[in-house]
Amino acid sequence: MSRVYTIVKGHVKTWFRSKSTIFWTLAFPILLIVLFGAIFGTGNTRFDLYVQNQDLTANAPTPSSQGYVAALNHTGAFNIQTVPAEMSNPVSYVRDDAQLHNRGQRLLVIPVGFQNNLTNRKPADIQLYMDQSDQASPSLAGVITAVTSSYAASLSNSTVSLSVQQVPIVTHNTRYIDFFIPGVIGMTLLTSGVFGAVNTNGRYRELKIIKKLATTPLSKIEWILGMVGYQMFLAAISITVILLFGRFVFGVTATIDIYTIGLVVAAALLFPGIGMVLANFVKDADGAEAAANAITFPMMFLAGTFWPTETMPTVLKVIANYLPLTYINNGLRDAMIYLEPAQALTNTIIALGLAGFFIILGSVLMSWKEE
Amino acid sequence: MNNLSKKYGDTVAVNGISFGLSKGEVFAFLGPNGAGKTTTVEILECLRAPTGGQAKVLDYDVSKRSDQSEIRKRIGVLPQDFNAIDRLTVRENIDYFGAMYDHQLDSDQLIELVDLKDKRDEQFKTLSGGLKQRVGLAVALVNDPALVFLDEPTTGLDPRARRDVWYVIERLKKQGKTVFLTTHYMDEAEYLADTVSIIDHGQIIASGTPNELIDAHGGKKTLVIREAGEDGLKFLPPGISRPQLKNEDDIYIPLNNGELTTILIAIGQTPLANKEIEVRRPTLDDVFLNLTGRRVSEEGE
Structure with missing residues (x-):
């Protein structure tokens, strides 16, 4: 155990004395938070309204439904965003898109058969998805109800029954910055894990430090434990700094629960595991670093660090499902921000499974002795 | 060591070599690059497994797993081209590698032995090549080993730095340590070694004291x-x-x-x-020339 401690201490000292690694693990994430926070703003979210018009004929909205949306628009009370009709889960689309653009999460769905029902004098219901705790809710609902009644009255056939059905949703009032903070944590764990492992396994091999250690009583397992322990330390430090910064500068309140811890442990095994696999396939340390860049950068962008994966094209969404970082990012958001333990658990289990796979693969591949 | 060999596929790196060391001597394993020196040393350090023959280090068998851990406790190694950890100081590096053993020598004593007192708190990366190599020597001695392996300890150093390393090796000899030195520098072997074995193409072509070799093969x-x-x-x-x-x-x-x-x-x-x-x-250079018809080249192994 004292040998593992020595390894951890050595890595920590090295980290602490290197200005560039301190920058990448602490200053860079903070810089990103400031930049993205400034770009996407943190202002208020009132009177945004997402509308999904499902009532189509020949791929275009029916005249009645179009007239209804126009009536809403004429009030000038709403900032209307259109949700594509083919989107099968509009509520989750709205959650992600609203977060990305810092809008209020309210959705109005005009159902299939809207025009048909009106012409056939059948009752037509419009669904309004809204968080009851949202302060803008009562006035918003009032305006929509009023517009709906006057639209119904304006129709030549005044006997139609048109009503607004309110569907409560829970939104947690999350903003882009709330979404972004767990992403930055995931990104930091990814880069420090992969590059840390490439450095301590690839570079240390080139410098014959590993060869030297292999001639001492130190075992390969102790060496790997030391590296993982160092990653845990690094994760703890950068998460603390990121969360404190998010809290005091942007007022982000994040919950740290058992899933958060599970996900961080998973990340501290998973990403060094990937780094070790790279360092063993690409023997030359510079080459391994290039490979690490080639893997971490696309993963960072595609795994929902900066924007929700749901807002990406289908092909990229499919790719995102195969990226380990996706599960860390999603899990951290479920646990820290959305407070959805069931989803956090699923993501934690997947992340731990991947972590086990990669750290074992990396350890088996790593040649401690020579051929 | 008896009839030791190591093959990689069809390539024979070490081809049935045998020799022994006496306690307290400086033994030089001399040969050109690619002759099989490092392979042999790494078999003795339990870093590689031999494909044939036997080798014992301090009476422990390098092929037995239980013996390997006993060997590791008792040997000190300076690998070829070794670097310590860049951002740790001289003393921290010595303590870092020392912590891998159950017992370590006092770091100040080692720093004194390799004459690095002024540089004790300097980070490794700031040191010159010669000083770095002296840190490597201190690290190789940190567990008070009975047998020290130094693999090409002066390759790439300027003449002054080479002399400094030689000086440390002479001090080790005075302390009664057994030193296993590999080198492709003939003058180094001639100056430092009690016994020399010359290896070429994986085979030992001559062994003896430098004087014996020169008398017999120097011309x-x-x-x-x-x-x-x-x-x-x-x-x-x-x-x-x-x-x-x-x-x-x-x-x-x-x-x-x-x-x-x-x-x-x-x-x-x-x-x-x-x-x-x-x-x-005549020098050992001439011995090698007379035995092989070639001069020893200067590139790294």
């Missing part, structure tokens, strides 16, 4: 007359063995018994008497 002494020029050749007495002109102007004459006096008397009254005249004893 004749050579008389050198510097800057004598081609004209100088005509002043030499007839009948002596093939004088040669080297380095443009220097005359080299391999000496047979009794020839030295004959030549010196003959040239006493000629312009050659004013030239720089030197009698060269």
